[in-house]
Each structure stands twice: as structure tokens, then as C-alpha cells.
Amino acid sequence: MKQLFYNGVIVTGEKGKIVKNGFIVVDNGVITAVESGDPTEEYSAIDDKINLKGNWLLPGLINTHGHIGSTLLRGFGDDLPLSVWLKTKMWPMEGKFTEETIQAASSLAILEMLKSGTTTFLEMYHLHLELTARLVQKSGIRSVMTRGMIGLCSKSEQKTKLAEAVELNKTLRTIGEGRITTMLAPHAPYTCPPAFLEMIVGEAKRHQLPIHIHLSETAHEVDEHVTKYGKRPVSHLAELGVFDVHTLIAHGVHLNEDELDILAKYNVAVSHNPNSNLKLGSGIANVPRMLKKNILVAIGTDSAASNNNLDMFQEMRMAALIHKGNKEDPTVVSAKEALLMATYNGSKALKLDHIGLIEKGKDADFIIIDSRQPHLQPSDHVVSHLVYSASGADVLDVYVKGVCLVRNKVCLSLDEEKIIYEANHAFNSLQT
Ligand SMILES: [Zn+2]
CATH class of the missing domain: 3.20.20.140 (Metal-dependent hydrolases)
Incomplete structure (x- = not known):
């Protein structure tokens, strides 16, 4: 299955290298292209197109x-x-x-x-x-x-x-x-x-x-x-x-x-x-x-x-x-x-050579940051903002091996309400 993530700022992870207005292609969980500009004609057949809307995509x-x-x-x-x-x-x-x-x-x-x-x-x-x-x-x-x-x-x-x-x-x-x-x-x-x-x-x-x-x-x-x-x-x-x-x-x-x-x-x-x-x-x-x-x-x-x-x-x-x-x-x-x-x-x-960068050939483990937050403006200094100003609360979406696990701040693979209830219940049980 192919996915195209376009119209985003791509933080490759390689010494702070950034592709402004770029796109990436993921094929069966592996990154197959990282490019600048808008996707060309050759990518038009990809069904699953995700508009990053100017948000920042970086390695998980x-x-x-x-x-x-x-x-x-x-x-x-x-x-x-x-x-x-x-x-x-x-x-x-x-x-x-x-x-x-x-x-x-x-x-x-x-x-x-x-x-x-x-x-x-x-x-x-x-x-x-x-x-x-x-x-x-x-x-x-x-x-x-x-x-x-x-x-x-x-x-x-x-x-x-x-x-x-x-x-x-x-x-x-x-x-x-x-x-x-x-x-x-x-x-x-x-x-x-x-x-x-x-x-x-x-x-x-x-x-x-x-x-x-x-x-x-x-x-x-x-x-x-x-x-x-x-x-x-x-x-x-x-x-x-x-x-x-x-x-x-x-x-x-x-x-x-x-x-x-x-x-x-x-x-x-x-x-x-x-x-x-x-x-x-x-x-x-x-x-x-x-x-x-x-x-x-x-x-x-x-x-x-x-x-x-x-x-x-x-x-x-x-x-x-x-x-x-x-x-x-x-x-x-x-x-x-x-x-x-x-x-x-x-x-x-961790000896995991297939992750850690947004690069062709790496597994598609990446996260998307909401770039419209006030504390991330002016939006030019992406690496600075990620380190000195952002927090985990700015994470919109999370992908591992190309699978979306968090979408718009909601975890898709786990039941949040149940986990929070059970955590409190289990802690109370330890106290008795
Ligand atoms: Zn320890």
C-alpha cells in the first residue's frame, strides 16, 4: 500500500536538514521518496494522499x-x-x-x-x-x-x-x-x-x-x-x-x-x-x-x-x-x-539502522507537529522551536512502519479512557 504525505515541512533528522514544502512517499511501511516541492504527475495514482497542511513531519x-x-x-x-x-x-x-x-x-x-x-x-x-x-x-x-x-x-x-x-x-x-x-x-x-x-x-x-x-x-x-x-x-x-x-x-x-x-x-x-x-x-x-x-x-x-x-x-x-x-x-x-x-x-x-531518519529506505516511523501553535511562531526556525519551545502536546499524528497510531491527538490503537481508569484502579489496589 502506498501513501503520499505532501504539503509539509520535512525535518529529515540528518543534522537538522529541512525540506520546506516537501513530500514523502511510503510504500508498505518503508519511505521510498523524500522530495521538495509539490508531488509530480508520477505520484498521482497513489490513492492514500495525506495533506500535511504545512505541519512539520519529523522522525519519531x-x-x-x-x-x-x-x-x-x-x-x-x-x-x-x-x-x-x-x-x-x-x-x-x-x-x-x-x-x-x-x-x-x-x-x-x-x-x-x-x-x-x-x-x-x-x-x-x-x-x-x-x-x-x-x-x-x-x-x-x-x-x-x-x-x-x-x-x-x-x-x-x-x-x-x-x-x-x-x-x-x-x-x-x-x-x-x-x-x-x-x-x-x-x-x-x-x-x-x-x-x-x-x-x-x-x-x-x-x-x-x-x-x-x-x-x-x-x-x-x-x-x-x-x-x-x-x-x-x-x-x-x-x-x-x-x-x-x-x-x-x-x-x-x-x-x-x-x-x-x-x-x-x-x-x-x-x-x-x-x-x-x-x-x-x-x-x-x-x-x-x-x-x-x-x-x-x-x-x-x-x-x-x-x-x-x-x-x-x-x-x-x-x-x-x-x-x-x-x-x-x-x-x-x-x-x-x-x-x-x-x-x-x-x-x-539501539542498533536499529532502519529507523531514525526521514530518508529513502528507512521505515516510516514519523510524527507530525501542529505548526500553527502560537509558541511555534514565527514558524521559520523549525529545529529551534522543536527543541526549545515544543512539547509532546503539539504532536498531532504518529506513524510507525507507515501505520497511523495517533490521529489528531487521539490514539487509534489503544482505548485511552479504559487505560486511565485501569491505571488509577491498579494503583489504588497497591495501596490496600
Ligand atoms: Zn533506569
Whole structure:
């Protein structure tokens, strides 16, 4: 089936390149043409013609780190340090989670992400991932799913968790019509002892799976690592072979020059989560330095419990602003770089070469922004407005693989009213 999207501003995603008054053609979910001007005669036979009416079409946003299973804990336990928050709020509540909780939380998160322009998300979680995968299938969104593993247990339990994660990789990939891929996810160096990490690397190599891990989120965990092992986490992970496979780390807030050099040497990608790092008081990642060293930086929201929303526009804006203030230098992290982080860099970090740009041959994952909003005028400076002024509420339509999932701000693939009711009901059940 062919579709023609015309009379729009096409933000290709490639270093901020824009086609003013352009059109794209999609054939069976794949982009086959991106051109400027009005469609020529050769496209007149296409039945499905969509007039973009001057609105902005850009690649769907790619959220490279999160835990949607815990979305119901949004606003539960604000304003606490990470270790206290995890130990006294998150983990005790997660202990009560049932299938109903995960169903409600994941549905709510996917609905929120789709409506705010995210077309791909990475999930690191440990409960009922098959259920979440079926929601991915139903909703039409794209996902990289990882079973988060905590190794603070016996060796036999570690083996069971790893075997389950490897098995899940196979199962999850069969769900979601090709829209689900997987990685192996040791939770963090402070929850996964070295021998367990080595076991995980072995399986990652055997099954050619990338690795996703929280790394150096707080100064405290780095200090503890040095005390326990006599070395900093990054050099330790390199020694253990973690970076011999493609690795995406989340956070990377407390990294010194040597550690950044190691990440650059091994082409380790970073998921920058500025709002979560601020909210938990973890610090500010040295993204300008990462960019100088050509480290691939993508963006993630982390969970709704530490953000507190999943709006990638807010994450982009924060990524573009915070380093300017922190370094007292407005030239660091430009709007173009922030947009790239939320789109193309995300696709590279997740090893999804077929998305992330509006380009011939890529899958048709894109979103359409209502360009007539007052805060997006004068309408010339599209990239600037997308990063510094827009929000997820400006997203009109969302397409994944050419399938319309949100039209005129209404999600077509999910029942919004039911999801919002069930989210509140499931949270109330946890309280009793
Ligand atoms: Zn996280």
C-alpha cells in the first residue's frame, strides 16, 4: 500500500536538514521518496494522499532508557535520594506488583509515549515482559526489550535469571511483528558482581545481543565500587569484557576523563537522562565532553517515577539547556545536536539502522507537529522551536512502519479512557 504525505515541512533528522514544502512517499511501511516541492504527475495514482497542511513531519522520537513497568509509581516517593528512594519506595512497592499492575502501568506509559511523539522505547524491567510485549504488539509502537537482572543472590539464582533473560529474548522477538528487538541487561555494577557480569557477557557474545546497563549514575555508587574493587566501574567493566559487545549505558553522570576515553575507544553509547538525574539529585552528565570525544549520546526519560513524565520533547529541551548553564557556555549542545540525540543517535544506540531518519529506505516511523501553535511562531526556525519551545502536546499524528497510531491527538490503537481508569484502579489496589 502506498501513501503520499505532501504539503509539509520535512525535518529529515540528518543534522537538522529541512525540506520546506516537501513530500514523502511510503510504500508498505518503508519511505521510498523524500522530495521538495509539490508531488509530480508520477505520484498521482497513489490513492492514500495525506495533506500535511504545512505541519512539520519529523522522525519519531526514540526513548533509549526507561522502566515502563513502574509507571504507576509516578509521584510516589518524590524528593528522596536514589538509594533511599529505591530501598524504601520503589522496591517494596514493586514487591506487590501483579500482572494487573504491569498491564495497567505499561498501557499507560505506551499511551503517553505515543501521544507525545515517541515511536520507539527501550524497556528495562524484570516482571511480566511477555505481557508488555503483547501491549507493544497491540499498540503498534516499537520497542527494545530487556530483562533487568540483579545479581545480589546465589549463583544458581543468577544462572536462572540469565537463562530466563536469554529465553525471553527468543520469545519476545516472535511477538510484535518485527517491532521488538532485545538486549541483555545487567542492572548495574553495584547490583551485579563481576563473575555474574562475565557470565552475561558470555551469553551476549553467544547470542549476539547488545548489553544495556545503568552505569555511574551517582557519586556514591562509584565511591563504593572503588572501595570494594579498587578500581572505577568503567575500567572494571572494560576488563570484564562488557564493552566487547555493543553496549548502551544509562546515565554516565560520574565519569572522569580516562573513563570517557574508554567509552570512546569501545564505541559505548550513552543514554543521557537529564531530568531523572536532576530529580534524584544524581548530578549532571558531562555531555559536552562526550560530544567532543565523539561518544554517541542518545536520550532517555528513565521511569515516570523519577522524571515524572515520558515526554521526550522535555528531555530534549533539558539536554540542550542544562549543559549551557552548567558550563556557563551557550554554545555547548546545540538544538540540532539535541534533536539528533532524540532521533538518529537513538537508532544507532539501539542498533536499529532502519529507523531514525526521514530518508529513502528507512521505515516510516514519523510524527507530525501542529505548526500553527502560537509558541511555534514565527514558524521559520523549525529545529529551534522543536527543541526549545515544543512539547509532546503539539504532536498531532504518529506513524510507525507507515501505520497511523495517533490521529489528531487521539490514539487509534489503544482505548485511552479504559487505560486511565485501569491505571488509577491498579494503583489504588497497591495501596490496600
Ligand atoms: Zn533506569
